[in-house]
Each structure stands twice: as C-alpha cells, then as structure tokens.
Amino acid sequence: MTDFNQLYDAERFRSQAHLLADTLADYLKNCTSGTEKAIQFETPDAMLANWQQDFDNPAPKAVNTLFEKILAQSIHIHSPRYMGHQVAVPAPVTVLAAALESLLNNSGAIHEMGMTISSLEKIITQWFAKKLGFPEESYGIITSGGTLASLTAMLTARAIKAPDAVWTTGNQTPLAIMVSEQAHYCIDRAARIMGLGTKGIIKVPVNDRFQMRTELLEDLLAAARSEGYHVFAIVGSACTTATGSYDNLSEIARFAQKNNIWMHTDGAHGGVAALSEKYKHLVQGIEHSDSVVVDFHKMLMVPSLSTGVFYRNPKDSFHTFAQQASYLFANNDEDWYNTGKRTFECTRPGTILRVYTLLYAYGATVFQDIVDTLYNLGKTFAVMIQRNPAFELALEPETNIVCFRYIGDKQEASALNALNQQIRQCILEDGRFYVVSTIIAEVFYLRVALMNPLTTEKELGELLDFVAAKAPLMRI
Numbered sequence: 001m002t003d004f005n006q007l008y009d010a011e012r013f014r015s016q017a018h019l020l021a022d023t024l025a026d027y028l029k030n031c032t033s034g035t036e037k038a039i040q041f042e043t044p045d046a047m048l049a050n051w052q053q054d055f056d057n058p059a060p061k062a063v064n065t066l067f068e069k070i071l072a073q074s075i076h077i078h079s080p081r082y083m084g085h086q087v088a089v090p091a092p093v094t095v096l097a098a099a100l101e102s103l104l105n106n107s108g109a110i111h112e113m114g115m116t117i118s119s120l121e122k123i124i125t126q127w128f129a130k131k132l133g134f135p136e137e138s139y140g141i142i143t144s145g146g147t148l149a150s151l152t153a154m155l156t157a158r159a160i161k162a163p164d165a166v167w168t169t170g171n172q173t174p175l176a177i178m179v180s181e182q183a184h185y186c187i188d189r190a191a192r193i194m195g196l197g198t199k200g201i202i203k204v205p206v207n208d209r210f211q212m213r214t215e216l217l218e219d220l221l222a223a224a225r226s227e228g229y230h231v232f233a234i235v236g237s238a239c240t241t242a243t244g245s246y247d248n249l250s251e252i253a254r255f256a257q258k259n260n261i262w263m264h265t266d267g268a269h270g271g272v273a274a275l276s277e278k279y280k281h282l283v284q285g286i287e288h289s290d291s292v293v294v295d296f297h298k299m300l301m302v303p304s305l306s307t308g309v310f311y312r313n314p315k316d317s318f319h320t321f322a323q324q325a326s327y328l329f330a331n332n333d334e335d336w337y338n339t340g341k342r343t344f345e346c347t348r349p350g351t352i353l354r355v356y357t358l359l360y361a362y363g364a365t366v367f368q369d370i371v372d373t374l375y376n377l378g379k380t381f382a383v384m385i386q387r388n389p390a391f392e393l394a395l396e397p398e399t400n401i402v403c404f405r406y407i408g409d410k411q412e413a414s415a416l417n418a419l420n421q422q423i424r425q426c427i428l429e430d431g432r433f434y435v436v437s438t439i440i441a442e443v444f445y446l447r448v449a450l451m452n453p454l455t456t457e458k459e460l461g462e463l464l465d466f467v468a469a470k471a472p473l474m475r476i
C-alpha cells in the first residue's frame with residue numbers, strides 16, 4: 001500500500017527540489033557556455049526501445065536520475081545554437097512560476113478555483129489589448145495554444161456573423177472564411193472542425209513576399225456569394241509561420257468592415273510586434289480586428305502553452321459558447337471572472353502566472369526588448385547570408401524567421417534541393433545546431449527561427465561556416 005504521508009512529505013520534496021534546481025542550473029550554465037549540444041538526435045525507434053526498457057525494468061532510483069536522463073535526451077532550447085521551431089526559450093523565472101502553478105493546481109474555469117488566475121488574466125489581457133490599439137474596455141481570455149485560440153475566435157465569429165443561430169440549429173447556410181494560402185494550418189483545421197468543408201475555406205493567393213493579395217478579395221467574395229456561400233470571417237496572418245510575412249492588416253480591415261465580415265488576426269508568433277516601438281508598423285491595422293490571437297509561449301519567453309485571445313468588444317466572447325452548466329455557473333451573467341463560460345477548456349491551467357511573474361520581475365520593457373532583439377537578429381543574419389556568395393536568402397526577413405539555402409557555386413535547381421536536404425540532415429545528426437526547413441515554391445530552404453536572445457553573430461557565423469565546410473563534401 002502506498003504510503004501517502006511519505007508521498008506528500010514536505011522534507012522529501014524539499015531535498016528533491018534542491019537537487020533538481022542544481023541539475024537545471026548546471027544545464028543552463030552548460031547551454032550558455034556552449035558545451036551543451038542543441039540536440040543529441042536519436043531515431044524514433046531507438047528512443048522508443050530505450051524508454052520501453054526503462055519502463056519494463058523499474059529500478060527504484062532517485063528521481064533525479066530520471067530527470068537527468070530526460071534532460072540528456074531532450075532538445076536543448078536554451079542553447080544559443082538552437083534556431084529551430086518557434087517555441088519560447090523559457091526565462092528561468094517563468095519556470096519557477098510554472099512549478100508553483102503546478103503544485104497549486106488552481107484552475108481558471110471559475111473564480112473560486114482560481115482567484116489569482118481570473119484577476120491576472122483580466123489585467124494582462126486588458127494591458128495587452130491596449131497595446132494592440134483596442135479600446136480601453138477591451139480584454140480577452142487565456143487559452144491553451146494558438147491553435148485552440150484561433151478555433152475559439154472562429155467560433156465567436158460564427159456565433160456573431162452567421163445568418164443562423166448555428167449553436168442550436170447547426171450549420172444551415174453554407175458558410176465560408178477567407179484566409180491566405182500561406183496561413184498556419186490551424187485555421188484550415190478550425191474551419192473543417194466547424195463543418196465548413198474544403199469549399200468553405202477560400203484560400204487567397206499571396207504575392208512574392210507571401211502576403212495575402214488583398215486586391216483579389218472583392219472578386220473572391222463575389223464568387224463565393226454567387227455560389228450561395230456566406231463569408232463570415234477573414235483571417236489575417238501576423239505573421240505567417242513559414243516565412244514570417246505580415247499580411248496588410250489595414251487593407252483586410254477595410255474589406256472586412258465594408259462587407260460586414262469578422263476580422264481575425266492570427267498573431268500567434270508576430271502579434272508581439274505591437275509591443276515594440278521599432279516594429280509595431282508591421283501590425284498596422286491590427287487595432288481594427290474583432291479578435292487577435294497572440295502566443296506568450298513563442299516570442300515572450302514563457303513555457304508552453306499560454307495564449308491570449310483578445311476581443312475588441314469583450315462582450316463578443318460571451319457568445320462563443322452559449323451553454324449552461326448549473327453545477328459550475330450560478331447564472332448566465334456576463335461576468336468577467338468565471339472564464340470557463342468563454343473558454344473551450346473546462347479545467348484550465350493558470351499559465352498567466354508565468355507571464356505575470358516575468359513582468360513583475362523585469363518590467364514591461366522585457367517584452368519590447370525581446371521582440372527588438374530577436375527581430376534585429378533576423379536582419380543581422382540576413383545581411384551575413386547576403387554577404388556570403390555560397391548562400392542565398394529566400395526573401396528579406398521582416399522578423400526573426402529567416403529562410404536561406406546553400407548554393408555553393410550554383411548547381412542545378414534539383415541538385416540544390418537534394419543538397420540542402422542533406423545539409424539539414426547533417427546539421428541534425430551533428431547536433432551542435434538545430435535548424436529546420438521549409439519548401440517555398442518547390443525550393444527547399446533551411447529555416448531558422450531565432451528565439452534565443454543569447455544567440456549572437458558568433459553562433460550564426462559558425463552555422464554558416466559549418467555548412468560551407470560540410471556541403472562541398474556531400475554527394476548527391
């Protein structure tokens with residue numbers, strides 16, 4: 001029989017926590033000093049076999065042995081040579097907040113179960129909404145990730161703009177949304193979950209900078225209407241995932257207002273430009289959106305998942321889920337503090353504590369500074385690539401997302417695709433750097449998202465040197 005007194009023993013916890021703190025601090029030190037690899041790559045099958053063996057042979061060891069093993073076998077996002085997917089490099093202080101939050105295990109659903117959470121969510125979403133240029137009274141909700149956030153906003157849009165009360169009647173009229181063909185796949189997925197089908201997702205072509213071609217919108221709308229579709233929402237990307245391109249939000253807003261269409265801005269990655277004096281021009285027009293999504297767990301150094309859905313008119317969010325649950329909510333009032341009325345999730349973690357802790361410890365400028373630092377770094381890297389004749393930039397970056405490839409002495413296009421794929425695999429297996437890839441117009445590019453503010457020209461130069469040294473030796 002499990003001894004629960006021992007399981008919850010405070011002193012045992014104290015000593016385990018001290019050990020883990022030391023392990024994590026050593027990891028951070030090794031990352032910043034450059035001795036830690038970004039990744040020690042193992043194939044899925046090898047990894048699975050390894051852990052299956054661990055699971056099948058439970059040897060009662062100190063739990064820190066397990067923690068150290070997990071650390072060794074994970075990707076190391078704190079390495080300044082980690083330049084891969086767009087996830088935050090968590091500020092250590094936010095990790096402490098996350099530990100606190102986990103132990104408390106309060107929930108955001110109803111005020112009593114998360115009294116701190118509901119207040120902080122209101123304060124932070126109101127603060128952020130103002131930065132987006134929304135009116136004074138605007139605020140939003142916190143949800144688990146940009147994908148769920150955009151689905152939530154799309155549900156709000158449908159509740160408000162669809163001709164039928166879809167919540168009760170189901171989809172009666174064929175409904176559609178408009179979105180750039182370069183948008184994150186979560187918009188397509190949300191639309192399909194909502195029953196819109198392929199024809200309900202009008203994909204707007206992009207220009208050579210991968211921005212929505214807004215001059216096509218009126219014609220596309222007319223064509224959809226003539227086929228009996230009711231377009232209820234348009235989604236702007238701020239920015240796109242693959243290339244970091246910002247749609248022209250002012251033009252999208254003008255179109256949306258004229259045609260009584262909900263404007264949603266997917267700012268999961270780049271909505272944070274609104275916090276920067278230097279870069280806020282990129283999101284000009286965002287203030288006209290009806291809803292905006294921003295991930296705290298991408299650009300803002302907060303561990304996953306923590307996402308804000310901001311509503312220009314906060315009353316709109318009370319229409320998303322027109323549902324009663326008498327065991328949870330005493331009434332149907334539009335109270336700001338029982339957030340479960342407005343979020344998809346019921347039990348919901350208080351990830352806002354991580355955001356608030358960072359602001360508390362470093363002040364609001366920490367957010368502006370991280371955006372400026374990372375976006376500046378993107379520009380620096382682009383210049384380094386342009387100056388190096390062995391490399392080619394896919395396009396001038398607007399953000400910290402940079403797509404480029406090795407061209408050497410300019411071989412055939414198909415050979416270059418194969419060569420750059422091999423380069424990417426070589427980088428992965430070496431493990432000192434971590435970069436990803438994307439295909440743009442059938443061209444294979446290496447892709448970095450520079451998420452670590454401790455990455456400098458030194459590491460970026462080393463990456464180019466590494467590729468330039470390895471590529472000529474490769475056979476394709």
Ligand SMILES: *Cc1c(COP(=O)(O)O)cnc(C)c1O
Nearest residue numbers: 145146147184186239241268269
């Ligand atoms: C990352 C991203 C998403 C998805 O957000 P998650 O938090 O990963 O669910 C959606 N849209 C864009 C533009 C993104 O960059």
